[in-house]
Amino acid sequence: EIVMTQSPATVSLSPGERATLTCRASQSVDTKLAWYQQKPGQAPRLLIYGASTRATDLPARFSGSGSETDFTLTISSLQSEDLAVYFCQQYSRWPLTFGGGTRVEVK
Amino acid sequence: QVQLVQSGAELKKPGASVKVSCKTSGYTFTSNDINWMRQAPGQGLEWLGWINPNTGDTGYSLKFRARVTITSDSSLRTAYMELTSLTSDDTAVYYCARGKDIRVRLVFDSWGQGTLVTVSS
Numbered sequence: 001e002i003v004m005t006q007s008p009a010t011v012s013l014s015p016g017e018r019a020t021l022t023c024r025a026s027q028s029v030d031t032k033l034a035w036y037q038q039k040p041g042q043a044p045r046l047l048i049y050g051a052s053t054r055a056t057d058l059p060a061r062f063s064g065s066g067s068e069t070d071f072t073l074t075i076s077s078l079q080s081e082d083l084a085v086y087f088c089q090q091y092s093r094w095p096l097t098f099g100g101g102t103r104v105e106v107k
Numbered sequence: 108q109v110q111l112v113q114s115g116a117e118l119k120k121p122g123a124s125v126k127v128s129c130k131t132s133g134y135t136f137t138s139n140d141i142n143w144m145r146q147a148p149g150q151g152l153e154w155l156g157w158i159n160p161n162t163g164d165t166g167y168s169l170k171f172r173a174r175v176t177i178t179s180d181s182s183l184r185t186a187y188m189e190l191t192s193l194t195s196d197d198t199a200v201y202y203c204a205r206g207k208d209i210r211v212r213l214v215f216d217s218w219g220q221g222t223l224v225t226v227s228s
Contacts, residue, residue, distance in 0.1 A: 034214045043202060043218035044152070049211055056216075087152060091213035095168040096142075098152040 002026050002090050006099035014107045019075040021102045023088035028068040032092040035064055035073045038101075039084045047086075048073065080106050109133040111203055111219035118225050119193050126189040127222045129203030136179075137161040140206035141186040142215060143177060145199040153199075157206070157213075158186060193226045200224075 003026040013019055023033065031051035036044035046055045048064035051071055061076045075082055083106050088099040114128040129141060142157040156167035160179040167175055171190070179186040186203055201222045204215035 043221055046214060046216045049214040096154040096213060100151045
């Protein structure tokens with residue numbers, strides 16, 4: 001199965017700062033990569049799919065990039081409500097697999 | 108709006124089975140796949156399988172294929188996930204999620220609230 005590795009495990013930034021989260025696949029997934037946000041006690045929310053296509057109503061400060069094995073989720077100006085764990089997911093090959101997540105803390 | 112509402116928390120003994128339901132509303136039930144994931148305490152997400160409610164076709168992770176069955180009832184707009192031969196390793200929050208659309212079936216745009224399944228003697 002394709003192993004998804006996310007880094008860093010935790011990032012702590014001040015409001016207004018830029019957050020850069022990375023996701024690496026153990027083999028190429030083309031651009032079949034999605035990002036989800038999971039706030040404490042909530043179900044995940046789809047942010048990005050196709051590596052860079054933003055989900056409906058997603059604030060413009062969120063963007064995704066990358067292809068094949070290396071992907072990035074960027075939050076251009078961190079807001080307090082962005083406190084969450086962010087997961088990547090590949091949907092190129094069965095079984096679908098998720099990364100272990102990056103926790104974003106807002107100072 | 109689209110909603111997926113799951114059944115309540117379950118406490119099961121090792122060796123037992125659990126069946127979790129996922130009742131949907133706000134869209135045409137047969138137009139989107141339903142997938143099931145789980146999340147063990149403090150861990151990431153793990154995919155179990157999917158169902159196409161229109162055709163009844165299913166697919167499962169090899170890891171769970173021998174123990175999981177996903178079904179649906181279109182008249183009730185509800186999908187179900189049954190997991191058998193439970194062990195403590197199956198303690199997790201189980202989620203159902205809707206496939207985004209026919210072109211992007213394996214990305215999930217709406218999720219249930221999660222069902223905590225605890226396996227303990």
